[in-house]
Amino acid sequence: MTECHGSASAYSLASPDxxxxxxxxxxxxxxxxxxxxxxxxxxxSVLWRAIVAGVxxxxxxxxxxxxxxxxxxxxxxxxxxxxxxxxxxRSGAQASAPIDPATIDxxxxxxxxPTVEMFDDLADLILADPIHDVEETAGWPIRxxxxxx
Numbered sequence: 001m002t003e004c005h006g007s008a009s010a011y012s013l014a015s016p017d018x019x020x021x022x023x024x025x026x027x028x029x030x031x032x033x034x035x036x037x038x039x040x041x042x043x044x045s046v047l048w049r050a051i052v053a054g055v056x057x058x059x060x061x062x063x064x065x066x067x068x069x070x071x072x073x074x075x076x077x078x079x080x081x082x083x084x085x086x087x088x089x090r091s092g093a094q095a096s097a098p099i100d101p102a103t104i105d106x107x108x109x110x111x112x113x114p115t116v117e118m119f120d121d122l123a124d125l126i127l128a129d130p131i132h133d134v135e136e137t138a139g140w141p142i143r144x145x146x147x148x149x
Contacts, residue, residue, distance in 0.1 A: 009056040010093035011079055018087050020048065029087055029116075036120045038085065043070050044114035046106045047078055051088065054097035060107070063099055067108045074113035085118060 017033040027045035029038040040048060047070075050060060057079055061072035082088040 009058045010054070010091040010096070011051050011057070011083070011088040012054075012091040012093070013052055014083075014086050014089045020052075031086065034086075034120075035122065035124065036085070036118055037122065038082075038087065039117045039119065041110075041112065041115045043107055043110035043112065044078060044116050046103045047075060047114050048082075050097075050099060050103050051079060054093060054095070055099050055103075056093075056096035059096050059099060060103075063104045064107045067110070069110050069112050070107040070114060078114040078116065081116060085116075 015033065018029060018031055020027065020029045022028075022045070027040045027042075027048070029040070029048065031037070047060065051057070057072075057075055060075050064070050064075070065072075079088060083090065
């Protein structure tokens with residue numbers, strides 16, 4: 001079995017504030033605690049789904065052994081990037097979930113390593129309380145002016 005640099009094999013969501021969804025073909029993770037969001041390419045999105053479903057990195061690495069772009073190293077780097085972003089935490093889970101064959105197909109067909117981009121341009125809007133922080137006369141998404149404004 002392919003080794004993922006001797007590090008954590010299992011990961012889980014860092015908090016219940018981490019949510020993900022596919023919107024018109026683009027997969028996005030949103031951190032509701034800070035308003036940052038993350039866009040993923042197809043390889044990254046299937047890896048994300050597999051990891052949060054409980055598939056261990058070593059099993060993913062073994063399943064794509066010999067693939068041109070998605071390697072054990074790129075899988076490990078992807079998971080650790082999401083740890084650094086605060087989306088995932090290393091887990092002590094012993095059992096690995098089974099890998100969906102479609103996940104393996106997508107990873108093997110990828111011509112690029114998994115890619116995730118972080119954005120914070122909408123953080124103020126995402127963090128706004130639509131009941132209490134909205135300018136009453138203008139409505140959503142205009143925020144109330146604060147004393148600093």
